[in-house]
Amino acid sequence: KVIENLKANTESELAKLWLQFGVKRSTVKRAIMTSPYGSTRYSCSDFVDEDLVKRKDQGEMHPFGSLAFPACTFLAGVIWDSMGEVLSSARLGMSFLQQCAKVLSKSGHAIRWNNPVGFPVIQDYPEFKSMRVKTRLFGEVIKPRINVETEKFSVLKASNGLPPNFIHSQDSAHMMLVVCKAYDKGVSHFCNVHDSFGTTAADSQILADTIRETFVEMYSTDCPLESFKTSIQPILTKKQIEKLPTVPEKGDFDINEVMHSEFFFA
Numbered sequence: 001k002v003i004e005n006l007k008a009n010t011e012s013e014l015a016k017l018w019l020q021f022g023v024k025r026s027t028v029k030r031a032i033m034t035s036p037y038g039s040t041r042y043s044c045s046d047f048v049d050e051d052l053v054k055r056k057d058q059g060e061m062h063p064f065g066s067l068a069f070p071a072c073t074f075l076a077g078v079i080w081d082s083m084g085e086v087l088s089s090a091r092l093g094m095s096f097l098q099q100c101a102k103v104l105s106k107s108g109h110a111i112r113w114n115n116p117v118g119f120p121v122i123q124d125y126p127e128f129k130s131m132r133v134k135t136r137l138f139g140e141v142i143k144p145r146i147n148v149e150t151e152k153f154s155v156l157k158a159s160n161g162l163p164p165n166f167i168h169s170q171d172s173a174h175m176m177l178v179v180c181k182a183y184d185k186g187v188s189h190f191c192n193v194h195d196s197f198g199t200t201a202a203d204s205q206i207l208a209d210t211i212r213e214t215f216v217e218m219y220s221t222d223c224p225l226e227s228f229k230t231s232i233q234p235i236l237t238k239k240q241i242e243k244l245p246t247v248p249e250k251g252d253f254d255i256n257e258v259m260h261s262e263f264f265f266a
Contacts, residue, residue, distance in 0.1 A: 001082040005081065015074075035087060048075050100245065103240060103244055109236075110123060182203075223247070
C-alpha cells in the first residue's frame, strides 16, 4: 500500500527518490507493529530514520543527500496514511481505549479491569509537579528540582498507556489458558515469553493446535472492548458514563479462520 501510494504521488520528487531507493519490509515494520500500542506519526518518522541509517551502515547509499530528515518525515506520512487504510480497525480499537482512559483519569480514577481469566489489572499513572528544594552540600547551598507525585492522574500517560497495557493483559490471559489446556492434553514442558510459546519437539503440534483453539474460544465468547466498558462504569457517575465512547462495531472476520492459519503467534 505504501508503494502504491508513492507511485500515485507523481508530482513529489521525494516519492520518486523513495521508489528508486526502495521501501523494504524493515522500513515499515516497526511503525506497523507498534501502531496498536499507541505509537504516533512522530515516532513513525524516527523508525524510518533509524532504518535509513541502518541500511546506510549496511552499504545501501540513499539518494537523499542533505534531505534525509525531510525524506523520512515525508515517508512517515505516507506510511501513516497507508496504515489508516489497511489497519482501520486497529485505529478504532486504540481510539476507543484512549477515550475511555481520558474519561476515567479526568474523573480522578485509576484504570482498573479484569482480564479474561479474572486477573485484576490496575493502571495508575499519577501526575507530578516540579518543586525546588533548598539544602546544603559540602557547605554550599543548592536548590535541586525534584518531581513530586500529586493526587491527580496523568491524562496523557493514561490514554497512551491503556492500549498496550490492555493488549498485554489479553495476551497474558491467553497464555495462561493455553498452558492449562495444553497441560490437560499431556504437555508438561513450556518455554513461554510474553506472546511466544515453546515446548519440546514431540509436543509442538499439540501446543500449536491448543494456541489456536484457545484463542478462538477466548474471542468468540466475549467482546473484550464491551467487557472493558461494562467493567469501568460502576465507579463513574451517570454524566461521566455518557462521555464514554461507543464500542466499535465488529467487522466480518470469522475468528474460526485462525484454526487454519499457517502462522499464528510464535
